[in-house]
Amino acid sequence: xxxxxxxxxxxxxxxxxxxxxxxxxxxxxxxxxxxxxxxxxxxxxxxxxxxxxxxxxxxxxxxxxxxxxxxxxxxxxxxxxxxxxxxxxxxxxxxxxxxxxxxxxxxxxxxxxxxxxxxxxxxxxxxxxxxxxxxxxxxxxxxxxxxxxxxxxxxxxxxxxxxxxxxxxxxxxxxxxxxxxxxxxxxxxxxxxxxxxxxxxxxxxxxxxxxxxxxxxxxxxxxxxxxxxxxxxxxxxxxxxxx
Amino acid sequence: xxxxxxxxxxxxxxxxxxxxxxxxxxxxxxxxxxxxxxxxxxxxxxxxxxxxxxxxxxxxxxxxxxxxxxxxxxxxxxxxxxxxxxxxxxxxxxxxxxxxxxxxxxxxxxxxxxxxxxxxxxxxxxxxxxxxxxxxxxxxxxxxxxxxxxxxxxxxxxxxxxxxxxxxxxxxxxxxxxxxxxxxxxxxxxxxxxxxxxxxxxxxxxxxxxxxxxxxxxxxxxxxxxxxxxxxxxxxxxxxxxxxxxxx
Amino acid sequence: xxxxxxxxxxxxxxxxxxxxxxxxxxxxxxxxxxxxxxxxxxxxxxxxxxxxxxxxxxxxxxxxxxxxxxxxxxxxxxxxxxxxxxxxxxxxxxxxxxxxxxxxxxxxxxxxxxxxxxxxxxxxxxxxxxxxxxxxxxxxxxxxxxxxxxxxxxxxxxxxxxxxxxxxxxxxxxxxxxxxxxxxxxxxxxxxxxxxxxxxxxxxxxxxxxxxxxxxxxxxxxxxxxxxxxxxxxxxxxxxxxxxxxxxxxxxxxxxxxxxx
Numbered sequence: 001x002x003x004x005x006x007x008x009x010x011x012x013x014x015x016x017x018x019x020x021x022x023x024x025x026x027x028x029x030x031x032x033x034x035x036x037x038x039x040x041x042x043x044x045x046x047x048x049x050x051x052x053x054x055x056x057x058x059x060x061x062x063x064x065x066x067x068x069x070x071x072x073x074x075x076x077x078x079x080x081x082x083x084x085x086x087x088x089x090x091x092x093x094x095x096x097x098x099x100x101x102x103x104x105x106x107x108x109x110x111x112x113x114x115x116x117x118x119x120x121x122x123x124x125x126x127x128x129x130x131x132x133x134x135x136x137x138x139x140x141x142x143x144x145x146x147x148x149x150x151x152x153x154x155x156x157x158x159x160x161x162x163x164x165x166x167x168x169x170x171x172x173x174x175x176x177x178x179x180x181x182x183x184x185x186x187x188x189x190x191x192x193x194x195x196x197x198x199x200x201x202x203x204x205x206x207x208x209x210x211x212x213x214x215x216x217x218x219x220x221x222x223x224x225x226x227x228x229x230x231x232x233x234x235x236x237x238x239x240x241x242x243x
Numbered sequence: 244x245x246x247x248x249x250x251x252x253x254x255x256x257x258x259x260x261x262x263x264x265x266x267x268x269x270x271x272x273x274x275x276x277x278x279x280x281x282x283x284x285x286x287x288x289x290x291x292x293x294x295x296x297x298x299x300x301x302x303x304x305x306x307x308x309x310x311x312x313x314x315x316x317x318x319x320x321x322x323x324x325x326x327x328x329x330x331x332x333x334x335x336x337x338x339x340x341x342x343x344x345x346x347x348x349x350x351x352x353x354x355x356x357x358x359x360x361x362x363x364x365x366x367x368x369x370x371x372x373x374x375x376x377x378x379x380x381x382x383x384x385x386x387x388x389x390x391x392x393x394x395x396x397x398x399x400x401x402x403x404x405x406x407x408x409x410x411x412x413x414x415x416x417x418x419x420x421x422x423x424x425x426x427x428x429x430x431x432x433x434x435x436x437x438x439x440x441x442x443x444x445x446x447x448x449x450x451x452x453x454x455x456x457x458x459x460x461x462x463x464x465x466x467x468x469x470x471x472x473x474x475x476x477x478x479x480x481x482x483x484x485x486x487x488x489x490x491x
Numbered sequence: 492x493x494x495x496x497x498x499x500x501x502x503x504x505x506x507x508x509x510x511x512x513x514x515x516x517x518x519x520x521x522x523x524x525x526x527x528x529x530x531x532x533x534x535x536x537x538x539x540x541x542x543x544x545x546x547x548x549x550x551x552x553x554x555x556x557x558x559x560x561x562x563x564x565x566x567x568x569x570x571x572x573x574x575x576x577x578x579x580x581x582x583x584x585x586x587x588x589x590x591x592x593x594x595x596x597x598x599x600x601x602x603x604x605x606x607x608x609x610x611x612x613x614x615x616x617x618x619x620x621x622x623x624x625x626x627x628x629x630x631x632x633x634x635x636x637x638x639x640x641x642x643x644x645x646x647x648x649x650x651x652x653x654x655x656x657x658x659x660x661x662x663x664x665x666x667x668x669x670x671x672x673x674x675x676x677x678x679x680x681x682x683x684x685x686x687x688x689x690x691x692x693x694x695x696x697x698x699x700x701x702x703x704x705x706x707x708x709x710x711x712x713x714x715x716x717x718x719x720x721x722x723x724x725x726x727x728x729x730x731x732x733x734x735x736x737x738x739x740x741x742x743x744x745x746x747x748x749x750x751x752x
Contacts, residue, residue, distance in 0.1 A: 142422035265621025273618035350602025
């Protein structure tokens with residue numbers, strides 16, 4: 001994956017365009033599979049189809065936060081800025097996918113359980129994941145010095161990810177003490193649903209990778225711009241804050 | 244007064260190549276002692292934290308009638324822990340807030356000290372201060388709700404919960420002091436991460452209030468112990484990286 | 492290098508062969524090709540410096556030339572962008588603990604705790620540095636800088652001058668081999684300057700090395716065995732004190748920095 005990251009300010013090359021095209025193609029295929037090919041679920045009807053996107057988004061969100069964790073560790077180890085760029089890109093995209101997962105989960109809840117929100121383990125953990133990574137982004141925006149920002153967000157990224165399993169377990173047990181009025185039934189996947197399911201998973205993953213490379217390239221450009229600005233100010237004899 | 248120096252009757256320290264090490268523990272204790280001594284002199288952090296926690300407790304009394312039967316065990320644990328949590332948060336921001344204000348962080352960085360020792364010292368001092376505030380809040384809670392707080396399950400959750408909360412809070416306090424939105428940043432970082440502690444502490448406390456058997460405490464003790472174990476190892480290690488970025 | 496070495500017998504302050512207490516060969520401070528940039532803003536641009544054991548070195552330079560940055564790098568408070576440096580024979584990147592044990596730094600920030608008394612401040616640092624018998628050493632330091640009357644005064648109640656003295660006590664409480672002083676004479680009176688001069692001379696006599704930065708050219712000649720001029724992130728001029736007088740030094744300074752002394 002690292003090979004896909006651009007090293008200059010050039011507009012994105014062929015590799016990225018191919019990746020984007022592939023992602024688009026797979027999304028279209030997934031849409032077809034979900035809306036046309038997959039059978040209608042017998043209890044919930046057509047609304048159930050949102051399930052495919054919900055799970056795919058949730059999976060992608062989890063993948064991106066795992067990436068934040070790995071990049072954070074790598075950054076602390078090597079202190080190479082590329083890992084920090086990867087981390088923030090993964091975190092941002094992760095927040096977006098988590099938001100979509102929450103929205104689709106809410107729609108699902110409304111039609112499966114009759115309520116827009118339910119404090120059941122998976123939804124609640126997803127919400128907490130969202131809160132942790134929004135906090136990550138807010139931490140970043142509140143620290144102006146580059147090296148400090150990278151280190152601190154790496155530390156928080158590691159703590160956040162390690163915390164997730166503990167959060168999940170605590171909510172699981174909490175839920176069993178305070179059972180919901182409506183219980184969250186699991187989904188039984190019929191074999192006929194497999195194509196739509198896995199196609200959605202792969203399609204969203206590919207979209208994620210494509211967005212990741214775009215965002216990382218953007219981050220690199222942004223940081224280079226910051227440096228140029230600071231240099232320009234210094235050359236003009238202005239005050240530079242040493243960070 | 245400077246005559247002593249001019250006449251060299253007071254020994255100028257002899258420069259020597261220093262090979263002896265100071266022990267990790269004695270340095271950690273020096274840091275903890277310094278923090279506690281400074282706090283004992285001014286008492287400003289502990290008192291502010293206590294009053295804030297008390298205010299939260301009082302405000303909740305207007306939200307729920309804490310004397311009415313069922314309400315006490317339903318809402319009581321939550322109220323107790325919200326007030327402790329919010330109060331502790333206010334206090335934790337000063338663990339590094341004061342150092343930053345005085346510009347003394349570099350003084351610590353200058354010393355030949357393992358950065359984790361600084362963490363241990365700060366953690367210990369913050370733990371003592373938070374415990375002091377809790378010792379003051381618990382009797383007041385008992386007073387307001389007419390519930391006994393001398394229950395082993397409750398006390399155990401207080402001990403384990405505070406340890407985990409302060410462990411994470413000490414680490415994040417060091418980071419938060421550099422953020423532009425300083426007061427906002429610490430709760431923003433600590434609260435989501437500390438959710439397991441809050442949940443487990445509330446439920447564990449409820450087990451105590453409802454007089455349930457110890458077996459019911461098991462999930463909550465597991466969560467609290469797991470959280471404490473993980474973060475008591477992780478935070479000192481991560482702190483070293485944070486400390487290196489603390490200078491000016 | 493482990494274990495304490497006995498200092499040599501106090502010799503009269505002299506600019507002849509310096510006493511080598513550290514036993515590291517002749518150099519207590521060695522800097523090679525040191526570079527430091529904050530982001531892409533360069534401050535130190537390939538600085539080279541060597542200070543012999545037992546020497547008193549003074550660096551002068553205009554504002555922004557990198558004096559404070561250099562001292563902070565030597566004190567391991569900042570990481571260099573490139574280049575190498577050894578202090579007291581230890582590498583500043585890989586042997587930071589050993590470096591810290593053997594240096595003292597006095598700079599604009601006092602690193603004192605306002606709510607603690609003078610004695611408590613010194614006790615704290617003594618413990619952090621692993622000094623044997625911290626209470627005795629703290630008391631001795633307070634006597635040395637003339638603050639024994641303020642033993643139990645809170646640091647924040649002290650005047651600026653007294654705080655500087657306490658900070659100096661803090662900087663030397665662990666008997667560092669190398670003492671780094673960043674513009675210690677700024678805004679302070681002649682009496683303080685004289686005390687400083689005596690302290691630095693006495694240290695040198697016992698084999699301690701001192702590196703000092705200042706704005707004041709006259710005072711630098713007062714204090715030094717060697718002087719150097721730092722400009723634009725590099726050492727542009729260096730000489731033995733004995734080879735200079737005030738006039739020639741001022742002239743050399745203007746020539747190399749384009750600024751009036």
